[in-house]
Amino acid sequence: MAGTLKGKKVAILVANEGIEQVELTEPRKALEEAGATVALLAPESGEAQAFDHLDKAGRFPVDGAVGDADPADYDAVMLPGGVANPDNLRTHPEAVKFVRAFFDAGKPVAAICHAPWTLVEADVVRDRKLTSWPSLRTDIRNAGGQWVDEEVVVDAGPPTLVTSRKPDDLPAFNAKMIEEFAEGRHEGSKPSERFAKEGASAKA
Template identity: 70%
Template sequence: MRRYAADPSRERGAPPVATLQGKTVAFLVAAEGIEQVELTEPWAAVEKAGGTPRLVAPEAGEVQAFDHLDKADTFPVDVAVADARVEDFDALVLPGGVANPDALRTDAAAVAFAKGFFDAGKPVAAICHAPWTLVEADVLRGRRLTSWPSLRTDITNAGGTWVDEQVVVDESGASTLITSRNPGDLDAFGQALVERVGAA
């Protein structure tokens, strides 16, 4: 039984055709403030494609997810950031939520972990407010991406090109960068995540 079940009421698009068999994907979150659906939906997409998702957070224990501003479920952490190694993963997913990436970008170890995927040329996927962590990691220069609209100035100031599109796949750097704007883009985000990680 899955720990993170996708919401069955959500309308699903076509199932991903790529396989993630043998691939392990890190989901990096803060201790609280994660937008729950932006964690559970990509997590379910990775599992459905045969991959192994792992929850990484600054501390061991549990993290608190939210449904917008209301507390939702808690989820067990698989590995603390201090013990996590980029070489143990094939890709990184950064869920959103306003407080989640705002906390992560003040955590030096979490920022370094995220940056490590770019340094290693591994795919990174970020949705909604999650690119805040990437702004802090200084990995957006020359990259094209999207996000929640309020991040536009931050991304531009960090050297990125912000666009308003459902999903943006930027392959101009060593690391493929996949971004989406909000929970309404989750189907396209999950499909692009599975396809790019499967091809990496």
């Protein structure tokens, strides 16, 4: 897959603490090996603390604060998991707004493990098929999504959404993420437009 993403710029969005390290390092390595330019964004500049399950692991320099980042500068966004990471991230309006912008623009998104919590907060899982760590199943269903227990799930959208359940799924997740990020933006109605139409239909 070397060179597949040459010329693409991908954001990896994390909280400043609580990321599952392997779900950050392995996708980033795969993206960079495919030729992408990758930026690590977080609510605050400085560093992000990763974990190996419940134990502190590495610290990673943050390339920029998400509140200062323009989604238009990126071709895709990837969201790592870790229990505390997305639970923290979804409390930052600027991070939620950043994620929602990719759905509105039809740009591909990839999320693994607990990361769909942030997608639920952004109200972008409605009528979408996705997977996650099993404990998010009810949250996703309550937000209007279709949860399935599969290694990797691709919802064509638009935009395309790639999800997986856990670190063991990373090889399949990374492969599909790169494939869909390479295809790029898919034209079609924005989620916000679909929600508006659904609301109008419900009122009719």
